[in-house]
Amino acid sequence: MFDTPAILIVGPAWVGDMVMAQSLFKVLKREHPGVAIDVLAPLWSDGLLRRMPEVRNPIAHSIQHGQWAWRERLQMGKQLRSHCYQQAIVLPNSWKSALIPFWANIPRRTGYRGEYRYGLLNDIRDLTKWLLPQTVEQFVALGLPPGDPRIGKQYPKPLLSPGNVELALQRLHLKRPTQPLLALCPGAEYGPAKCWPLEYYAIVAKQKIADGWEVWIFGSDKDAAIGKRIATLVNGDQNEGSTAETSCVNLCGQTTLPEAVDLMSLATTIVTNDSGLMHVAAALDKPLIALYGSSDPRKTPPLKSDAQILHLGLNCSPCFQRTCPLKHLKCLREIRPERVLEKI
Numbered sequence: 001m002f003d004t005p006a007i008l009i010v011g012p013a014w015v016g017d018m019v020m021a022q023s024l025f026k027v028l029k030r031e032h033p034g035v036a037i038d039v040l041a042p043l044w045s046d047g048l049l050r051r052m053p054e055v056r057n058p059i060a061h062s063i064q065h066g067q068w069a070w071r072e073r074l075q076m077g078k079q080l081r082s083h084c085y086q087q088a089i090v091l092p093n094s095w096k097s098a099l100i101p102f103w104a105n106i107p108r109r110t111g112y113r114g115e116y117r118y119g120l121l122n123d124i125r126d127l128t129k130w131l132l133p134q135t136v137e138q139f140v141a142l143g144l145p146p147g148d149p150r151i152g153k154q155y156p157k158p159l160l161s162p163g164n165v166e167l168a169l170q171r172l173h174l175k176r177p178t179q180p181l182l183a184l185c186p187g188a189e190y191g192p193a194k195c196w197p198l199e200y201y202a203i204v205a206k207q208k209i210a211d212g213w214e215v216w217i218f219g220s221d222k223d224a225a226i227g228k229r230i231a232t233l234v235n236g237d238q239n240e241g242s243t244a245e246t247s248c249v250n251l252c253g254q255t256t257l258p259e260a261v262d263l264m265s266l267a268t269t270i271v272t273n274d275s276g277l278m279h280v281a282a283a284l285d286k287p288l289i290a291l292y293g294s295s296d297p298r299k300t301p302p303l304k305s306d307a308q309i310l311h312l313g314l315n316c317s318p319c320f321q322r323t324c325p326l327k328h329l330k331c332l333r334e335i336r337p338e339r340v341l342e343k344i
Helices: 015-031 043-049 070-083 096-103 135-141 165-171 198-210 221-235 257-264 276-283 337-343
Strands: 006-010 036-042 057-061 087-090 108-112 123-125 181-185 214-217 248-250 269-273 288-292 308-311
Touching: 006 015, 006 070, 006 096, 015 036, 015 043, 015 135, 015 276, 036 043, 036 070, 043 057, 043 257, 057 070, 070 096, 087 096, 096 108, 165 257, 181 198, 181 276, 198 214, 198 221, 198 337, 214 221, 221 248, 257 276, 269 276, 276 288, 288 337, 308 337
Parallel strands: 006 036, 006 087, 036 057, 087 108, 108 123, 181 214, 181 269, 214 248, 269 288, 288 308
Antiparallel strands: none
């Protein structure tokens, strides 16, 4: 069972970073034909990883971000010894993230210098961020030999393979769209400083519905209130008995992550904040409009060459804060709905 050369990836804790990690998986497959790639990652990522054909096995764990979980990490390390991995690549920079490959006795353990990981890692790389400003470039570089001239050059883009869309439609009692479908992703796990105003999303949704489109809103259970408010702003003023009351459908918190991936593959266009679902949309190769406020599109852009990015580049941005420190959120409020409608 374990005769195939294999590499263990310790995956990141965020949806967008996990999508970007697929570029590394593609490079490893290119550089080592026949290699098997397993990914040790949080439980939520299982369905996402199963939509990446480069991954042999997702290995799920329930360790929370930042949690010590010494006993669980030790037990997992011991269990993985029988898999006979030749190499582990540790994508997070924390000390804790390097413990499981060390306890698994994996002979080569690769990652960036950080948090005193000497000994836990034995293939330690120095990260020069001005040479590798993008997160995806930093991931891909770990799959190449140190000093390789291809580091920081072109890399393969993530490309997700949707699952059975009909199953998701059936479970959620949705009909396959018969009109153009606009997908809205108004949430951002990091915080409200990444979120375009919900009333702007509602304006865009109303206009596209008037143009004959359908609108679906995607997000996690944390985005349910935002999605509900947008749907209410859009649907609330329709006449009683209207057959269009479900033209704007709030799916926030209703889908699993893999179901969101599958259903977003039906979209004609996707409008999104800088979020994990933005990276999902790019990896589905869908027409995409990405809205940036507190973050920097030079560091974590959507990995799609024709994605349309709206970013004002104000003097106060990017601040990388969870909430606007100046209390005005001009970096997003001054991106007017009309600009997004023009892009669509």
